[in-house]
Each structure stands twice: as C-alpha cells, then as structure tokens.
Amino acid sequence: MMNRRHFLRSTGITLGLPLFESLAKAAPAASPRRFAFIYTPNGYLQSKLLPQKAAQGLNPLTLTSTLEPLSKIKDDLTFITGLDRQFVPGTGVHAQAGSCWLTSSAPQETLDGGFPTNLTLDQLIARQIGADTALPSLELSTNDFTDNKETKYFECISWYGPGYAANTEKNPRAVFQRLFGQGQGGPQRSILDAVLAQAHSLEKRLGGEDKQKLGEYLESVRSTEQRIQRAEAAAKRIGKPPLPEPKGIPEKRSEYLKLMAELFIHAFQNDLTRVATLLVAPERWDNPTLYDGLFDKPQNHHVLTHIKGDEAKDKLALIDRYHMEFYAHVVQRLKATSLLDSTTLVMGSGISDGDQHNYADLQVLIAGGGWKRGHFHYEGKRPLADLWLTMAQQAGVKQERFADSTGILTEI
Structure with missing residues (x-):
C-alpha cells in the first residue's frame, strides 16, 4: 500500500482503472x-x-x-x-x-x-x-x-x-x-499530518494578519491532502x-x-x-x-x-x-x-x-x-x-x- 510520504516525494504516482470511453458514452456524465x-x-x-x-x-x-x-x-x-x-x-x-x-x-x-x-x-x-x-x-x-x-x-x-x-x-x-x-511502507504518520499538527499549534500564537496567511497556507495543504486521498483510493483498485x-x-x-x-x-x-x-x-x-x-x-x-x-x-x-x-x-x-x-x-x-x-x-x-x-x-x-x-x-x-x-x- 502506498503511503503519503512516498506520494509527496514523487508528486503523484498512483493509478486508477482506465476510463472506458464506451461506458462513459452510455453514462449521463460526459467523458x-x-x-x-x-x-x-x-x-x-x-x-x-x-x-x-x-x-x-x-x-x-x-x-x-x-x-x-x-x-x-x-x-x-x-x-x-x-x-x-x-x-x-x-x-x-x-x-x-x-x-x-x-x-x-x-x-x-x-x-x-x-x-x-x-x-x-x-x-x-x-x-x-x-x-x-x-x-x-x-x-x-x-x-x-x-x-x-x-x-x-x-x-x-x-x-x-x-x-x-x-x-x-x-x-x-x-x-x-x-x-x-508504489510505496514500500514507511512511517504511519504522514508528512501532511505533521504539517497540520504544527500549524494548529502555531495558530494560537499568531496575530490576525498572520492567521489569515496561515489559513491560506492550510487551504493549499488541504487541497494536497485531497489529492493524496484520491490517489490512495485509486491505488486500491490498481493491479499490475x-x-x-x-x-x-x-x-x-x-x-x-x-x-x-x-x-x-x-x-x-x-x-x-x-x-x-x-x-x-x-x-x-x-x-x-x-x-x-x-x-x-x-x-x-x-x-x-x-x-x-x-x-x-x-x-x-x-x-x-x-x-x-x-x-x-x-x-x-x-x-x-x-x-x-x-x-x-x-x-x-x-x-x-x-x-x-x-x-x-x-x-x-x-x-x-x-x-x-x-x-x-x-x-x-x-x-x-x-x-x-x-x-x-x-x-x-x-x-x-x-x-x-x-x-x-x-x-x-
């Protein structure tokens, strides 16, 4: 199973099942x-x-x-x-x-x-x-x-x-x-988990303007986290x-x-x-x-x-x-x-x-x-x-x- 540390290092190395165009044409959603x-x-x-x-x-x-x-x-x-x-x-x-x-x-x-x-x-x-x-x-x-x-x-x-x-x-x-x-194992705790924990700890000591900057940064981190989740879900469906x-x-x-x-x-x-x-x-x-x-x-x-x-x-x-x-x-x-x-x-x-x-x-x-x-x-x-x-x-x-x-x- 691929871990998040490996994902961050390679910036996305996962795979989902192919999008079958013949099925996509029959489905309501467009390809x-x-x-x-x-x-x-x-x-x-x-x-x-x-x-x-x-x-x-x-x-x-x-x-x-x-x-x-x-x-x-x-x-x-x-x-x-x-x-x-x-x-x-x-x-x-x-x-x-x-x-x-x-x-x-x-x-x-x-x-x-x-x-x-x-x-x-x-x-x-x-x-x-x-x-x-x-x-x-x-x-x-x-x-x-x-x-x-x-x-x-x-x-x-x-x-x-x-x-x-x-x-x-x-x-x-x-x-x-x-x-x-595919990842080869690693720490149970992801890099992103550590980043979020440190950010929330830091937030208590920041002023209003810096909190806004931190909020924008955390939003980008959450976006990356969502990509990781999509990649991990795809990895579960992949074989060779x-x-x-x-x-x-x-x-x-x-x-x-x-x-x-x-x-x-x-x-x-x-x-x-x-x-x-x-x-x-x-x-x-x-x-x-x-x-x-x-x-x-x-x-x-x-x-x-x-x-x-x-x-x-x-x-x-x-x-x-x-x-x-x-x-x-x-x-x-x-x-x-x-x-x-x-x-x-x-x-x-x-x-x-x-x-x-x-x-x-x-x-x-x-x-x-x-x-x-x-x-x-x-x-x-x-x-x-x-x-x-x-x-x-x-x-x-x-x-x-x-x-x-x-x-x-x-x-x-």
Whole structure:
C-alpha cells in the first residue's frame, strides 16, 4: 500500500482503472476533456510544408510532402495557418519562441525581465479540469542533451507564472515511477499530518494578519491532502501497471518519443491527469541529434535552418516529416485507446520560418477534441492567442481575453 510520504516525494504516482470511453458514452456524465501540447523547435521548412495556394477561411487539407505522413489520420485533422505572434526586442528570438508559445501575457506585458512569460494555456486549463486528478498536469521533454548551456527559456513551454517554469521530466523511468510507482511502507504518520499538527499549534500564537496567511497556507495543504486521498483510493483498485517500467532513455530517438507519448496516453487513460505538454527538443541548443532511420550521423537542426543550399533544405524536410510521423503515431494511439474524441492534441512551433525567425504565419496541427476538420487559413493579422482563447473556453475557462487575443475562432 502506498503511503503519503512516498506520494509527496514523487508528486503523484498512483493509478486508477482506465476510463472506458464506451461506458462513459452510455453514462449521463460526459467523458472528461483532455489536452496535450507537443512543441517542435526552430519552425518548419515552409516550402515543403504549405500548399501552393490557400484562401482565407476553410480549405481542403492538402497533404504536401511534409504532411504526407498524416495521410492515415487526415480525416481527424485540423490544420491552421496564418496566425501571428509578436516578438518583443531585448531577449533572444529563440528563447522567446518556446517559452512564450502558450503564454497568457500580451507581448508588451514583460513581467519576467524582458520576457512576457506568464501562466501558460496548459496550466490555465489544468486549473479548470485538473482538480479531480492526482496530477493537475504533466510536463515532459525528450531533450536528453546533458550540456545545459542554454537557460530554461529555451526548453520550458509550461509556466506557472512570470519567471516560474514548470520543470520537465526527461527520463521515462522517472515518469513511470511518478505515475505508477508504489510505496514500500514507511512511517504511519504522514508528512501532511505533521504539517497540520504544527500549524494548529502555531495558530494560537499568531496575530490576525498572520492567521489569515496561515489559513491560506492550510487551504493549499488541504487541497494536497485531497489529492493524496484520491490517489490512495485509486491505488486500491490498481493491479499490475499497464506497461513495463522503462530502464531509462531509449537509445533510438523514435523510441524515446513514442515512449514518452505512451506514458502521457496511459496517464490520460487512467485519469491520472488531463493535461500534458511534451517538448520534442529545445530551441536553438545546437545539440546534434541522431534521427534514426534518416541519417547515419547526428544532425544539428538549428544550424540546418540557417544553411543555404538544397542539401540542408532536404535534411530539414526529412526532420519535419520525422516529427509528422511521430504526431500521426500519437493520434493513432489515442484512437486505439478510444481517447481521441475527448482529447485535443496540438502540435506546433513558436516560429514559422527558422531561418528568418518569423513570428508570423504560424502553423498549428490539431487532432481530436471535436474541432472542425480541414485547413483553416488566416490572412492579415490574427493573433495565435485567439486560438488559445478558443481552446481555453472549450475547456470551460470563463475568460474573455488571453494574451493579445481579439476574439475566439468561431469557424473552427
């Protein structure tokens, strides 16, 4: 039986029975909504990604050479192009690309030094739909490069507030243990029990203002206690974890990506969390990556975006297809587990053209979640934040503005 000390140490490693979507459809209560955001860095090779022509509004989805790996899931896709962001001078163009992709701050609202980082869309949604799960959200990364020469702004897309990034987990084994691990016994009295006892003892000696602060703190402790109780109840229903415990980071990148996706899919299936982010790779880092099945030698994705010539462009196109193949795999896994209809799966990048560092004409892929299908193209200036506001409202968030939004995208 898992004890509370172990739960606190791992921040939620319990498991309930899967939510069977077929039964959920027959029940009065609707299946819970889920959201997953996959981030790819350095933009896409525009000449291979975009169709030659696209009119304002809804277009048939044309599978270009980059999008061709999505052919089997074409009917499940929404492809959005032409939305814009605004770069704020004074910070690195790549650092801002990822760290502010989902930010709720308008570009001019630089509350974090020169960065407009703030509560991100995933965390806003987690506050709305994650109250009943053991983990409000799950932040994952397949950046296994150990030389951290860049700051958190290059590899964190999920933020709790200005300057406060949500730490990502990069080791599949650690993710597994956080989700599905079991305690090995321990003290009968939990850490939370001790905290509450000490707090109540202290309360007698506090003044009015300090008592209010203590009350707010105790409320957060009670919220944690409730999560523990939900996790402990789920643990009583669990038997064997649904997949073997990973040994660590797989040698092949394709297996690494698929394993991390499998972990958040199982977390969704067992209602351990309803919100997840996955950083495929950080912005700029210049870390050579071996894309198995494509190249014999590691490739530097960022450097390739700035090299002129057909050879570099051909390699970029292959890397983009590699990521599309991964996205198609995740969609197919969500379909196989009957989760796709209730899950909004997003993939995109914080810039469109990696060579030009273009913050305009961004591309976003969406699968599942009940969105209208096809290719929606926007001319002129239409903020990316309009899409994020639309998603927030779909998740039930009662909010009329998000960052520099101008309104929801009613057509999708």
